[in-house]
Amino acid sequence: MDENLENMRKKLIFRSDHRGIKEMDLIMGSFARRYVPGFSADELAQYEEILQENDPNLYSWITGKEDAPANVVSPVFEKLRAHKL
Numbered sequence: 001m002d003e004n005l006e007n008m009r010k011k012l013i014f015r016s017d018h019r020g021i022k023e024m025d026l027i028m029g030s031f032a033r034r035y036v037p038g039f040s041a042d043e044l045a046q047y048e049e050i051l052q053e054n055d056p057n058l059y060s061w062i063t064g065k066e067d068a069p070a071n072v073v074s075p076v077f078e079k080l081r082a083h084k085l
Contacts (some may be wrong), residue, residue: 008044009036012051021055027062031083039076046076 016032019025028051039047050058053072061068062081 005041005044008048009039012036012044012047015051019055021059024055024059026085027059027083028080030085031080034083035079043076046074047080049074050077050080 013029013032013036016036017025017029019028032047036044036047050072053061057066060066061072061077064081068077068081
C-alpha cells in the first residue's frame with residue numbers, strides 16, 4: 001500500500017510541474033513539492049481531482065478572480081489557495 005501511495009505522490013508532483021502554462025507550473029509545482037509528500041490517501045485523492053481541472057479555471061479560482069465551484073472546494077483546495085511561492 002505504501003508503495004502505491006509513493007507512486008501516486010510522484011505522479012502528482014510530476015503532473016503539477018508540467019501543467020502547460022508556466023504560471024500554473026510554478027504554483028502547482030511548488031505546492032506539490034511542499035505538501036504532497038505528507039498527504040494522506042484522502043488528501044491525495046482530493047488533489048488528483050483538482051489536477052483534472054483546466055488551467056484557466058484553476059488559475060482564476062486560486063487567485064480569487066472567480067469563486068471556485070462547490071465540487072472543487074476541499075481542505076486541499078483551501079491549502080492550495082493559501083499557498084505562497
